[in-house]
Amino acid sequence: MNASDRTPADLLRSALAADPARPLVTFYDDATGERVELSVATFANWVAKTANLLQGELSAAPGDRLALLLPAHWQTAVWLLACxxxxxxxxxxxxxxxxxVxxxxxxxxxxxxxxxxxxxxxxxxPLGRRFPAPPAGYADYAVEVPGQGDRFAPFVPVDPEAPALVVDGTERSGAQLVEQARVDAAxxxxxxxxxVLSALGYEDWRGLSTGLYAPLAAGGSxxxxxRPDLLAAGALDRRMESERVTHSVL
Structure with a gap:
Protein backbone atom coordinates (compact mmCIF):
# COMPACT_ATOMS: atom_id res chain seq x y z
CA MET A 1 0.00 0.00 0.00
CA ASN A 2 1.07 3.60 -0.49
CA ALA A 3 2.44 5.61 2.40
CA SER A 4 0.26 8.52 1.25
CA ASP A 5 -2.99 6.59 1.82
CA ARG A 6 -4.92 8.36 4.58
CA THR A 7 -8.42 6.89 4.42
CA PRO A 8 -9.74 3.34 3.98
CA ALA A 9 -10.99 4.40 0.54
CA ASP A 10 -7.41 5.37 -0.33
CA LEU A 11 -6.24 1.90 0.74
CA LEU A 12 -8.82 0.29 -1.52
CA ARG A 13 -7.81 2.46 -4.49
CA SER A 14 -4.17 1.45 -3.99
CA ALA A 15 -5.13 -2.22 -3.76
CA LEU A 16 -7.11 -1.89 -6.99
CA ALA A 17 -4.18 -0.27 -8.79
CA ALA A 18 -1.71 -2.88 -7.52
CA ASP A 19 -3.56 -6.13 -8.27
CA PRO A 20 -7.29 -5.99 -9.04
CA ALA A 21 -7.61 -9.76 -9.58
CA ARG A 22 -6.37 -10.98 -6.21
CA PRO A 23 -8.86 -12.00 -3.49
CA LEU A 24 -9.70 -9.35 -0.91
CA VAL A 25 -12.64 -10.68 1.12
CA THR A 26 -13.78 -14.31 1.34
CA PHE A 27 -16.90 -14.94 3.43
CA TYR A 28 -18.23 -18.15 4.93
CA ASP A 29 -21.57 -18.54 6.70
CA ASP A 30 -21.51 -21.98 8.28
CA ALA A 31 -25.19 -21.77 9.18
CA THR A 32 -26.15 -21.73 5.48
CA GLY A 33 -23.12 -23.22 3.75
CA GLU A 34 -22.53 -19.97 1.85
CA ARG A 35 -19.10 -19.10 0.50
CA VAL A 36 -18.48 -15.84 -1.35
CA GLU A 37 -15.12 -14.66 -2.62
CA LEU A 38 -14.62 -11.12 -3.84
CA SER A 39 -11.55 -9.99 -5.73
CA VAL A 40 -10.27 -6.47 -5.18
CA ALA A 41 -11.99 -5.42 -8.42
CA THR A 42 -15.34 -7.00 -7.52
CA PHE A 43 -15.25 -5.61 -3.99
CA ALA A 44 -14.37 -2.14 -5.30
CA ASN A 45 -17.28 -2.34 -7.74
CA TRP A 46 -19.70 -3.12 -4.89
CA VAL A 47 -18.21 -0.24 -2.91
CA ALA A 48 -18.64 2.17 -5.84
CA LYS A 49 -22.26 1.16 -6.36
CA THR A 50 -23.00 1.44 -2.65
CA ALA A 51 -21.26 4.82 -2.38
CA ASN A 52 -23.32 6.08 -5.33
CA LEU A 53 -26.48 4.86 -3.59
CA LEU A 54 -25.42 6.55 -0.37
CA GLN A 55 -24.43 9.86 -1.95
CA GLY A 56 -27.08 10.01 -4.68
CA GLU A 57 -30.27 8.21 -3.70
CA LEU A 58 -29.89 8.70 0.06
CA SER A 59 -28.42 12.24 -0.17
CA ALA A 60 -25.75 11.45 2.42
CA ALA A 61 -22.87 13.92 2.75
CA PRO A 62 -19.66 14.31 4.76
CA GLY A 63 -20.51 14.78 8.41
CA ASP A 64 -23.63 12.64 8.26
CA ARG A 65 -23.79 9.63 10.56
CA LEU A 66 -24.84 6.14 9.52
CA ALA A 67 -25.89 3.53 12.08
CA LEU A 68 -24.58 0.20 10.79
CA LEU A 69 -26.62 -2.60 12.36
CA LEU A 70 -25.01 -5.57 10.63
CA PRO A 71 -22.87 -8.56 11.70
CA ALA A 72 -19.46 -9.43 10.29
CA HIS A 73 -20.34 -10.04 6.64
CA TRP A 74 -18.91 -9.21 3.23
CA GLN A 75 -21.72 -6.69 2.66
CA THR A 76 -20.87 -4.99 5.97
CA ALA A 77 -17.30 -4.57 4.73
CA VAL A 78 -18.68 -3.01 1.54
CA TRP A 79 -20.73 -0.50 3.51
CA LEU A 80 -17.77 0.46 5.69
CA LEU A 81 -15.67 1.31 2.62
CA ALA A 82 -18.61 3.06 0.94
CA CYS A 83 -19.01 5.31 3.98
CA VAL A 101 -29.15 6.87 7.79
CA PRO A 126 -26.84 -16.18 0.21
CA LEU A 127 -25.89 -14.54 -3.10
CA GLY A 128 -27.12 -11.19 -1.80
CA ARG A 129 -30.75 -12.09 -2.45
CA ARG A 130 -33.49 -9.53 -1.91
CA PHE A 131 -36.33 -9.82 0.58
CA PRO A 132 -39.55 -11.39 -0.76
CA ALA A 133 -41.00 -7.91 -0.14
CA PRO A 134 -39.16 -4.85 1.24
CA PRO A 135 -39.56 -4.64 5.04
CA ALA A 136 -41.99 -1.92 6.13
CA GLY A 137 -40.20 1.41 6.44
CA TYR A 138 -37.13 0.29 4.48
CA ALA A 139 -35.71 0.19 0.99
CA ASP A 140 -34.17 -3.16 0.02
CA TYR A 141 -30.43 -2.87 -0.65
CA ALA A 142 -30.52 -5.76 -3.11
CA VAL A 143 -33.15 -3.91 -5.15
CA GLU A 144 -31.55 -0.46 -4.99
CA VAL A 145 -27.85 -1.14 -5.53
CA PRO A 146 -27.61 -3.06 -8.86
CA GLY A 147 -28.60 -0.05 -10.99
CA GLN A 148 -26.05 2.29 -9.41
CA GLY A 149 -22.97 3.43 -11.30
CA ASP A 150 -19.81 1.36 -11.37
CA ARG A 151 -17.58 4.38 -10.81
CA PHE A 152 -17.75 6.75 -7.88
CA ALA A 153 -16.54 10.31 -7.36
CA PRO A 154 -17.43 12.20 -4.17
CA PHE A 155 -19.21 15.51 -4.55
CA VAL A 156 -16.92 16.87 -1.82
CA PRO A 157 -13.34 15.66 -1.17
CA VAL A 158 -13.16 13.47 1.93
CA ASP A 159 -11.22 15.02 4.82
CA PRO A 160 -8.89 12.36 6.34
CA GLU A 161 -9.08 14.15 9.70
CA ALA A 162 -12.89 14.03 9.88
CA PRO A 163 -14.66 11.32 11.91
CA ALA A 164 -14.86 8.11 9.85
CA LEU A 165 -15.71 5.30 12.26
CA VAL A 166 -17.27 4.86 15.68
CA VAL A 167 -17.05 1.43 17.25
CA ASP A 168 -17.18 0.30 20.85
CA GLY A 169 -17.49 3.93 22.00
CA THR A 170 -14.31 5.12 20.25
CA GLU A 171 -14.33 7.57 17.32
CA ARG A 172 -11.53 7.50 14.75
CA SER A 173 -10.82 9.74 11.80
CA GLY A 174 -9.91 8.17 8.48
CA ALA A 175 -6.24 8.95 9.09
CA GLN A 176 -6.32 7.49 12.61
CA LEU A 177 -8.08 4.39 11.32
CA VAL A 178 -5.48 3.80 8.62
CA GLU A 179 -2.61 4.37 11.04
CA GLN A 180 -4.04 1.94 13.60
CA ALA A 181 -4.69 -0.63 10.88
CA ARG A 182 -1.02 -0.39 9.85
CA VAL A 183 0.09 -0.81 13.46
CA ASP A 184 -2.18 -3.83 13.86
CA ALA A 185 -0.95 -5.35 10.60
CA ALA A 186 2.65 -5.03 11.77
CA VAL A 196 -6.09 -13.70 7.56
CA LEU A 197 -8.89 -15.97 8.75
CA SER A 198 -11.05 -14.23 11.35
CA ALA A 199 -13.91 -15.72 13.32
CA LEU A 200 -14.42 -12.48 15.26
CA GLY A 201 -17.46 -10.25 14.98
CA TYR A 202 -17.44 -6.67 13.80
CA GLU A 203 -18.79 -5.25 17.05
CA ASP A 204 -15.38 -4.02 18.24
CA TRP A 205 -12.18 -2.67 16.77
CA ARG A 206 -10.26 -5.94 17.05
CA GLY A 207 -12.80 -7.76 14.92
CA LEU A 208 -12.96 -4.95 12.36
CA SER A 209 -9.20 -4.65 12.15
CA THR A 210 -8.37 -8.34 11.80
CA GLY A 211 -11.37 -9.00 9.57
CA LEU A 212 -10.93 -6.04 7.19
CA TYR A 213 -8.72 -3.05 7.87
CA ALA A 214 -5.37 -4.64 8.82
CA PRO A 215 -5.31 -7.05 5.84
CA LEU A 216 -6.32 -4.19 3.54
CA ALA A 217 -3.56 -1.95 4.92
CA ALA A 218 -0.97 -4.72 4.49
CA GLY A 219 -1.92 -5.70 0.95
CA GLY A 220 -3.43 -8.95 2.17
CA SER A 221 -6.90 -10.45 2.30
CA ARG A 227 -20.71 -19.41 12.92
CA PRO A 228 -17.62 -21.64 12.65
CA ASP A 229 -18.83 -23.32 15.86
CA LEU A 230 -21.22 -25.27 13.62
CA LEU A 231 -18.35 -26.97 11.79
CA ALA A 232 -17.46 -30.61 12.34
CA ALA A 233 -14.17 -31.41 14.04
CA GLY A 234 -11.22 -30.71 11.78
CA ALA A 235 -13.26 -28.77 9.20
CA LEU A 236 -11.79 -25.40 10.17
CA ASP A 237 -8.24 -26.74 9.84
CA ARG A 238 -9.08 -28.08 6.38
CA ARG A 239 -10.54 -24.69 5.44
CA MET A 240 -7.38 -22.92 6.53
CA GLU A 241 -5.37 -25.24 4.33
CA SER A 242 -7.64 -24.93 1.30
CA GLU A 243 -7.83 -21.14 1.62
CA ARG A 244 -4.06 -20.88 2.09
CA VAL A 245 -4.52 -18.99 5.35
CA THR A 246 -1.30 -17.54 6.74
CA HIS A 247 -2.73 -16.04 9.95
CA SER A 248 -5.83 -16.83 12.02
CA VAL A 249 -7.70 -15.00 14.78
CA LEU A 250 -10.35 -17.17 16.45
Whole structure:
Protein backbone atom coordinates (compact mmCIF):
# COMPACT_ATOMS: atom_id res chain seq x y z
CA MET A 1 0.00 0.00 0.00
CA ASN A 2 1.07 3.60 -0.49
CA ALA A 3 2.44 5.61 2.40
CA SER A 4 0.26 8.52 1.25
CA ASP A 5 -2.99 6.59 1.82
CA ARG A 6 -4.92 8.36 4.58
CA THR A 7 -8.42 6.89 4.42
CA PRO A 8 -9.74 3.34 3.98
CA ALA A 9 -10.99 4.40 0.54
CA ASP A 10 -7.41 5.37 -0.33
CA LEU A 11 -6.24 1.90 0.74
CA LEU A 12 -8.82 0.29 -1.52
CA ARG A 13 -7.81 2.46 -4.49
CA SER A 14 -4.17 1.45 -3.99
CA ALA A 15 -5.13 -2.22 -3.76
CA LEU A 16 -7.11 -1.89 -6.99
CA ALA A 17 -4.18 -0.27 -8.79
CA ALA A 18 -1.71 -2.88 -7.52
CA ASP A 19 -3.56 -6.13 -8.27
CA PRO A 20 -7.29 -5.99 -9.04
CA ALA A 21 -7.61 -9.76 -9.58
CA ARG A 22 -6.37 -10.98 -6.21
CA PRO A 23 -8.86 -12.00 -3.49
CA LEU A 24 -9.70 -9.35 -0.91
CA VAL A 25 -12.64 -10.68 1.12
CA THR A 26 -13.78 -14.31 1.34
CA PHE A 27 -16.90 -14.94 3.43
CA TYR A 28 -18.23 -18.15 4.93
CA ASP A 29 -21.57 -18.54 6.70
CA ASP A 30 -21.51 -21.98 8.28
CA ALA A 31 -25.19 -21.77 9.18
CA THR A 32 -26.15 -21.73 5.48
CA GLY A 33 -23.12 -23.22 3.75
CA GLU A 34 -22.53 -19.97 1.85
CA ARG A 35 -19.10 -19.10 0.50
CA VAL A 36 -18.48 -15.84 -1.35
CA GLU A 37 -15.12 -14.66 -2.62
CA LEU A 38 -14.62 -11.12 -3.84
CA SER A 39 -11.55 -9.99 -5.73
CA VAL A 40 -10.27 -6.47 -5.18
CA ALA A 41 -11.99 -5.42 -8.42
CA THR A 42 -15.34 -7.00 -7.52
CA PHE A 43 -15.25 -5.61 -3.99
CA ALA A 44 -14.37 -2.14 -5.30
CA ASN A 45 -17.28 -2.34 -7.74
CA TRP A 46 -19.70 -3.12 -4.89
CA VAL A 47 -18.21 -0.24 -2.91
CA ALA A 48 -18.64 2.17 -5.84
CA LYS A 49 -22.26 1.16 -6.36
CA THR A 50 -23.00 1.44 -2.65
CA ALA A 51 -21.26 4.82 -2.38
CA ASN A 52 -23.32 6.08 -5.33
CA LEU A 53 -26.48 4.86 -3.59
CA LEU A 54 -25.42 6.55 -0.37
CA GLN A 55 -24.43 9.86 -1.95
CA GLY A 56 -27.08 10.01 -4.68
CA GLU A 57 -30.27 8.21 -3.70
CA LEU A 58 -29.89 8.70 0.06
CA SER A 59 -28.42 12.24 -0.17
CA ALA A 60 -25.75 11.45 2.42
CA ALA A 61 -22.87 13.92 2.75
CA PRO A 62 -19.66 14.31 4.76
CA GLY A 63 -20.51 14.78 8.41
CA ASP A 64 -23.63 12.64 8.26
CA ARG A 65 -23.79 9.63 10.56
CA LEU A 66 -24.84 6.14 9.52
CA ALA A 67 -25.89 3.53 12.08
CA LEU A 68 -24.58 0.20 10.79
CA LEU A 69 -26.62 -2.60 12.36
CA LEU A 70 -25.01 -5.57 10.63
CA PRO A 71 -22.87 -8.56 11.70
CA ALA A 72 -19.46 -9.43 10.29
CA HIS A 73 -20.34 -10.04 6.64
CA TRP A 74 -18.91 -9.21 3.23
CA GLN A 75 -21.72 -6.69 2.66
CA THR A 76 -20.87 -4.99 5.97
CA ALA A 77 -17.30 -4.57 4.73
CA VAL A 78 -18.68 -3.01 1.54
CA TRP A 79 -20.73 -0.50 3.51
CA LEU A 80 -17.77 0.46 5.69
CA LEU A 81 -15.67 1.31 2.62
CA ALA A 82 -18.61 3.06 0.94
CA CYS A 83 -19.01 5.31 3.98
CA UNK A 84 -15.29 6.11 3.80
CA UNK A 85 -15.64 6.92 0.09
CA UNK A 86 -18.41 9.46 0.73
CA UNK A 87 -17.08 10.85 4.02
CA UNK A 88 -19.99 9.57 6.10
CA UNK A 89 -19.24 8.45 9.67
CA UNK A 90 -20.07 4.76 10.11
CA UNK A 91 -21.28 3.99 13.63
CA UNK A 92 -21.08 0.23 14.11
CA UNK A 93 -24.01 -0.77 16.31
CA UNK A 94 -24.87 2.93 16.60
CA UNK A 95 -28.12 4.43 17.90
CA UNK A 96 -30.51 4.69 14.95
CA UNK A 97 -32.45 7.48 16.65
CA UNK A 98 -29.45 9.79 16.34
CA UNK A 99 -28.40 8.74 12.84
CA UNK A 100 -29.07 10.30 9.45
CA VAL A 101 -29.15 6.87 7.79
CA UNK A 102 -29.58 3.36 9.15
CA UNK A 103 -28.44 0.14 7.45
CA UNK A 104 -29.96 -2.88 9.16
CA UNK A 105 -29.89 -6.64 8.83
CA UNK A 106 -32.85 -8.96 9.50
CA UNK A 107 -32.25 -9.04 13.25
CA UNK A 108 -32.17 -5.25 13.63
CA UNK A 109 -35.10 -4.10 11.51
CA UNK A 110 -37.31 -3.15 14.45
CA UNK A 111 -34.56 -1.20 16.17
CA UNK A 112 -33.67 0.58 12.93
CA UNK A 113 -37.13 2.07 12.60
CA UNK A 114 -36.07 4.63 15.22
CA UNK A 115 -33.97 6.37 12.55
CA UNK A 116 -35.74 9.55 11.36
CA UNK A 117 -33.82 9.50 8.07
CA UNK A 118 -33.26 7.02 5.28
CA UNK A 119 -33.41 3.30 6.06
CA UNK A 120 -31.83 0.46 4.08
CA UNK A 121 -32.42 -3.22 4.84
CA UNK A 122 -30.16 -6.13 3.91
CA UNK A 123 -31.46 -9.69 3.83
CA UNK A 124 -27.92 -11.12 4.27
CA UNK A 125 -29.24 -14.16 2.37
CA PRO A 126 -26.84 -16.18 0.21
CA LEU A 127 -25.89 -14.54 -3.10
CA GLY A 128 -27.12 -11.19 -1.80
CA ARG A 129 -30.75 -12.09 -2.45
CA ARG A 130 -33.49 -9.53 -1.91
CA PHE A 131 -36.33 -9.82 0.58
CA PRO A 132 -39.55 -11.39 -0.76
CA ALA A 133 -41.00 -7.91 -0.14
CA PRO A 134 -39.16 -4.85 1.24
CA PRO A 135 -39.56 -4.64 5.04
CA ALA A 136 -41.99 -1.92 6.13
CA GLY A 137 -40.20 1.41 6.44
CA TYR A 138 -37.13 0.29 4.48
CA ALA A 139 -35.71 0.19 0.99
CA ASP A 140 -34.17 -3.16 0.02
CA TYR A 141 -30.43 -2.87 -0.65
CA ALA A 142 -30.52 -5.76 -3.11
CA VAL A 143 -33.15 -3.91 -5.15
CA GLU A 144 -31.55 -0.46 -4.99
CA VAL A 145 -27.85 -1.14 -5.53
CA PRO A 146 -27.61 -3.06 -8.86
CA GLY A 147 -28.60 -0.05 -10.99
CA GLN A 148 -26.05 2.29 -9.41
CA GLY A 149 -22.97 3.43 -11.30
CA ASP A 150 -19.81 1.36 -11.37
CA ARG A 151 -17.58 4.38 -10.81
CA PHE A 152 -17.75 6.75 -7.88
CA ALA A 153 -16.54 10.31 -7.36
CA PRO A 154 -17.43 12.20 -4.17
CA PHE A 155 -19.21 15.51 -4.55
CA VAL A 156 -16.92 16.87 -1.82
CA PRO A 157 -13.34 15.66 -1.17
CA VAL A 158 -13.16 13.47 1.93
CA ASP A 159 -11.22 15.02 4.82
CA PRO A 160 -8.89 12.36 6.34
CA GLU A 161 -9.08 14.15 9.70
CA ALA A 162 -12.89 14.03 9.88
CA PRO A 163 -14.66 11.32 11.91
CA ALA A 164 -14.86 8.11 9.85
CA LEU A 165 -15.71 5.30 12.26
CA VAL A 166 -17.27 4.86 15.68
CA VAL A 167 -17.05 1.43 17.25
CA ASP A 168 -17.18 0.30 20.85
CA GLY A 169 -17.49 3.93 22.00
CA THR A 170 -14.31 5.12 20.25
CA GLU A 171 -14.33 7.57 17.32
CA ARG A 172 -11.53 7.50 14.75
CA SER A 173 -10.82 9.74 11.80
CA GLY A 174 -9.91 8.17 8.48
CA ALA A 175 -6.24 8.95 9.09
CA GLN A 176 -6.32 7.49 12.61
CA LEU A 177 -8.08 4.39 11.32
CA VAL A 178 -5.48 3.80 8.62
CA GLU A 179 -2.61 4.37 11.04
CA GLN A 180 -4.04 1.94 13.60
CA ALA A 181 -4.69 -0.63 10.88
CA ARG A 182 -1.02 -0.39 9.85
CA VAL A 183 0.09 -0.81 13.46
CA ASP A 184 -2.18 -3.83 13.86
CA ALA A 185 -0.95 -5.35 10.60
CA ALA A 186 2.65 -5.03 11.77
CA UNK A 187 1.79 -6.57 15.15
CA UNK A 188 0.17 -9.55 13.38
CA UNK A 189 3.15 -9.90 11.06
CA UNK A 190 1.07 -9.26 7.94
CA UNK A 191 2.70 -8.61 4.57
CA UNK A 192 1.50 -8.35 0.97
CA UNK A 193 -0.25 -11.61 0.17
CA UNK A 194 -1.05 -12.50 3.78
CA UNK A 195 -4.39 -14.22 4.20
CA VAL A 196 -6.09 -13.70 7.56
CA LEU A 197 -8.89 -15.97 8.75
CA SER A 198 -11.05 -14.23 11.35
CA ALA A 199 -13.91 -15.72 13.32
CA LEU A 200 -14.42 -12.48 15.26
CA GLY A 201 -17.46 -10.25 14.98
CA TYR A 202 -17.44 -6.67 13.80
CA GLU A 203 -18.79 -5.25 17.05
CA ASP A 204 -15.38 -4.02 18.24
CA TRP A 205 -12.18 -2.67 16.77
CA ARG A 206 -10.26 -5.94 17.05
CA GLY A 207 -12.80 -7.76 14.92
CA LEU A 208 -12.96 -4.95 12.36
CA SER A 209 -9.20 -4.65 12.15
CA THR A 210 -8.37 -8.34 11.80
CA GLY A 211 -11.37 -9.00 9.57
CA LEU A 212 -10.93 -6.04 7.19
CA TYR A 213 -8.72 -3.05 7.87
CA ALA A 214 -5.37 -4.64 8.82
CA PRO A 215 -5.31 -7.05 5.84
CA LEU A 216 -6.32 -4.19 3.54
CA ALA A 217 -3.56 -1.95 4.92
CA ALA A 218 -0.97 -4.72 4.49
CA GLY A 219 -1.92 -5.70 0.95
CA GLY A 220 -3.43 -8.95 2.17
CA SER A 221 -6.90 -10.45 2.30
CA UNK A 222 -9.50 -11.53 4.87
CA UNK A 223 -11.37 -14.80 5.24
CA UNK A 224 -14.45 -14.07 7.38
CA UNK A 225 -16.07 -17.04 9.10
CA UNK A 226 -19.53 -16.65 10.57
CA ARG A 227 -20.71 -19.41 12.92
CA PRO A 228 -17.62 -21.64 12.65
CA ASP A 229 -18.83 -23.32 15.86
CA LEU A 230 -21.22 -25.27 13.62
CA LEU A 231 -18.35 -26.97 11.79
CA ALA A 232 -17.46 -30.61 12.34
CA ALA A 233 -14.17 -31.41 14.04
CA GLY A 234 -11.22 -30.71 11.78
CA ALA A 235 -13.26 -28.77 9.20
CA LEU A 236 -11.79 -25.40 10.17
CA ASP A 237 -8.24 -26.74 9.84
CA ARG A 238 -9.08 -28.08 6.38
CA ARG A 239 -10.54 -24.69 5.44
CA MET A 240 -7.38 -22.92 6.53
CA GLU A 241 -5.37 -25.24 4.33
CA SER A 242 -7.64 -24.93 1.30
CA GLU A 243 -7.83 -21.14 1.62
CA ARG A 244 -4.06 -20.88 2.09
CA VAL A 245 -4.52 -18.99 5.35
CA THR A 246 -1.30 -17.54 6.74
CA HIS A 247 -2.73 -16.04 9.95
CA SER A 248 -5.83 -16.83 12.02
CA VAL A 249 -7.70 -15.00 14.78
CA LEU A 250 -10.35 -17.17 16.45
Missing amino acids: SSVGVTAEVGGDPAGAD VVAGPDALEAGLACPGERIALSLA ALGLAPGSR AVLCR
